[in-house]
Amino acid sequence: MMEPLLLIKKYILVLAAVGNQSEARAIARQLVEQRLAACVGILTQQSLYRWEGKITEDSEYLLTVKTTHERYEAVRDAVLAMHSYDVPEIMSIDIVEGNAAYLDWISDSVS
Numbered sequence: 001m002m003e004p005l006l007l008i009k010k011y012i013l014v015l016a017a018v019g020n021q022s023e024a025r026a027i028a029r030q031l032v033e034q035r036l037a038a039c040v041g042i043l044t045q046q047s048l049y050r051w052e053g054k055i056t057e058d059s060e061y062l063l064t065v066k067t068t069h070e071r072y073e074a075v076r077d078a079v080l081a082m083h084s085y086d087v088p089e090i091m092s093i094d095i096v097e098g099n100a101a102y103l104d105w106i107s108d109s110v111s
Contacts, residue, residue: 038109
């Protein structure tokens with residue numbers, strides 16, 4: 001079994017929220033086609049946030065991007081290039097443990 005510290009540096013989950021389904025699908029497809037991500041989940045969510053001094057509620061689509069730490073900057077740049085928001089949410093979370101076969105699949109799918 002791999003040491004958790006090795007996984008912290010290797011695999012990440014990138015989260016990015018977008019405003020509509022077509023934008024979510026376009027970004028997800030590009031990330032997978034360019035081998036920046038092994039898989040991108042698209043979840044619907046309700047967001048409540050402060051923007052330009054007002055509290056706002058919106059329906060959004062959350063992208064869950066499974067990739068490697070070394071590809072984070074390329075993922076971020078690709079999302080930024082296609083994103084319609086002025087200040088896009090793009091965050092990375094370290095994966096510290098996971099199914100070894102699935103993590104191997106991420107490695108094999110991302111280049």
